[in-house]
Amino acid sequence: MTKTIASSRCHHNPQVSCGDCRLNAICLPISLHITDIDKLDEIIQRGRPLQKGEFLYRAGEPFQSVYAIRSGTIKSIRVTNDGLEQVTGFYLPGEIVGMDGLAQNQYSNSAMALETSAVCEIPFTRLEELSLQIPSLQRHFFQLMSKEITEDQQLITLLSKNSAEERVASLLLSISTRNANRQLSALEFRLPMSRADIGNYLGLTIETVSRVFSRFQKQDILSVDKKEISILDIDALRTAANAVTC
Amino acid sequence: MTKTIASSRCHHNPQVSCGDCRLNAICLPISLHITDIDKLDEIIQRGRPLQKGEFLYRAGEPFQSVYAIRSGTIKSIRVTNDGLEQVTGFYLPGEIVGMDGLAQNQYSNSAMALETSAVCEIPFTRLEELSLQIPSLQRHFFQLMSKEITEDQQLITLLSKNSAEERVASLLLSISTRNANRQLSALEFRLPMSRADIGNYLGLTIETVSRVFSRFQKQDILSVDKKEISILDIDALRTAANAVTC
DNA sequence: CGCGGAGTTGAAACGTCTCAATTGTAGTGG
DNA sequence: CCACTACAATTGAGACGTTTCAACTCCGCG
Structure with a gap:
């Protein structure tokens, strides 16, 4: 999908006006x-x-x-x-x-x-x-x-007060919510960023991010296949995120 | 000074208009x-x-x-x-x-x-x-x-990338700079906030903040007397802050 | 004088980082 | 089509820095 070249139906199409854009309800x-x-x-x-x-x-x-x-x-x-x-x-x-x-x-x-x-x-x-x-x-x-x-400021709080697991869980919930706002699946999506970007954003190393993903998989909270994420138990993920409900 | 009741000369005086306010160059x-x-x-x-x-x-x-x-x-x-x-x-x-x-x-x-x-x-x-x-x-x-x-975003970077010493040094430099902008001393000032507030802001515990102050004193970078701060070696403090020049 | 809050200091515990080895995956060229 | 490379991700073991818990000091204030 992300590799489609611009056509009249494509997301990347430069010809769409704001009135016709499918995002105009949130933009x-x-x-x-x-x-x-x-x-x-x-x-x-x-x-x-x-x-x-x-x-x-x-x-x-x-x-x-x-x-x-x-x-x-x-x-x-x-x-x-x-x-x-x-x-x-x-x-x-x-x-x-x-x-x-x-x-x-x-x-x-x-x-x-x-x-x-x-x-x-x-x-x-x-x-x-x-x-x-x-x-x-x-x-x-x-x-x-x-x-x-x-x-x-939410991110500041996250970095200041929350553990690695809480940070990763919060980011996943944030992306999930924003996907839902765009009428996309809240439970299954492809992460657009690398582990390095996630770690950098959350103040963690790549390795720590990876370990958290592994732990969440063992707990049947997530299913992770490279960048493809399935949230299997969103309540558990919310619990893991603690505090911040992005 | 902070306990003076409002008078025509006092900082807290509610009668001053913007045109007369001594802060109007920065506000x-x-x-x-x-x-x-x-x-x-x-x-x-x-x-x-x-x-x-x-x-x-x-x-x-x-x-x-x-x-x-x-x-x-x-x-x-x-x-x-x-x-x-x-x-x-x-x-x-x-x-x-x-x-x-x-x-x-x-x-x-x-x-x-x-x-x-x-x-x-x-x-x-x-x-x-x-x-x-x-x-x-x-x-x-x-x-x-x-x-x-x-x-x-500067604070996000500080929390994400910098050590306890770097964070404390950065905050001190920030306050120093902001004091200088108000024509106050950049090297000697009273911290208006408690160690708890500093730690909370910087994502550190009270104890860690206290230890950093102690270390900076031993290195003759600072002189600390409760909330009164004297910056003895601002270049060393800048070095200690690394990265962030607030 | 004694109380309570703020701050300091020490020792051990904890979580994340660092370093290193390994696996998996996408891309390239033979 | 497979071998090869380069890169991303995973996993383990030990190191490191900050936190936790505790004891103690200092100071203002009733």
Whole structure:
């Protein structure tokens, strides 16, 4: 599925407008009237899909746009002073990435495609202008940024208070929930990211992530086949996640 | 100093307008023309100072305002499902707290005064209206939220990648820098928060924080007397912090 | 004076990391 | 089609750093 080339029916198809996009119930247009959606459509730019490993933008580049994910998965990464990478987020279809760039007029993260991905580019100065005309858009954007803040704080709590098992379980539940919001299966899905990305995001080593997966399999909570995940006992997974219900 | 009652010269004095406030070079007004500052002033509400331990707002309360700190220190805390607290931030004079509440129209954190503190309440719906009229205010607010995001991501990186010593050193450098921005000493200051708050914020136990302070003292990097901190060797402290230059 | 909270210090326990070996899988070329 | 390589993932054993538990000090305050 992720390897299909762009066609009129394909997720990566660059020709779809916001009004027709199957994600418009969860993406930016959710806040807009029909007439306003067209205005939004006019400023959105849709390019060719990104291939796995390609950068959407890199840390330090001048901030110009935020991006709505249309298909695929994007990870955002910060580079620490000593050259290590820190994965700061995974962005699935319908989600917005790039808002970290506003503060300093340059991106503080890099964004990389984890698989073939299509994005809608939203030039920020034009979005700002539009926000001055459409109060509900301004509010929605404030809310989007606030949501990013609360999600980051959830991750902070996870890193600060929770064990390896709790962290991995929380991430799986988060992905499960976000899949469900997109009408996909909450119990069976393919992880778009590697064990290394998971570990990096959760503050764990690859080996620890792997061991947790193994333990969950032995407990019949999960069935894991490489990146294919089946949640066999979601209540047990919720229990294992403790605290955080993403 | 922190126990002085409000007087015309006191930091906690509720009568000061934004135009006269000694923080206006680093607070919200930084983005505004003189005429616009008056408009901002009109919507800002200043109440009596909060005493140590008092809540500015509590998680779950309906979101109505963001708050600019005028004096003192506020900590924001999330409560996890299992009842533990997670400190998500410390807010010093000139900084804005409460933006996490926007996403869900209710605060996701509680905010508590760590010492006697005065705040300027900014009703959000009025700030929104004003932002529609003053583009630079809208932009500034977007930037403020973006700044909160990048700072949270810095903390995520710190928790995920850095040792106890690096975390404590980073926090001290952050406070030092923020003090310097307010024309206070970068090398000698009083920590407004307890060891418990520091540990909680940094994902460490009280004991570990205490041990790190002791080690830094033995290395002549710091002089610690309860909450009074003197940075004796800021270069060594930067080295100890590694990576993160807050 | 004695109480309680905050902070410090020590010793052992614990969980994750590190290092290393092994397996499995996808991609490449003979 | 199979051998070969490169990479991702798994698994084990020991090392390491932080936590836990406990005792103790310090200080403000009734």
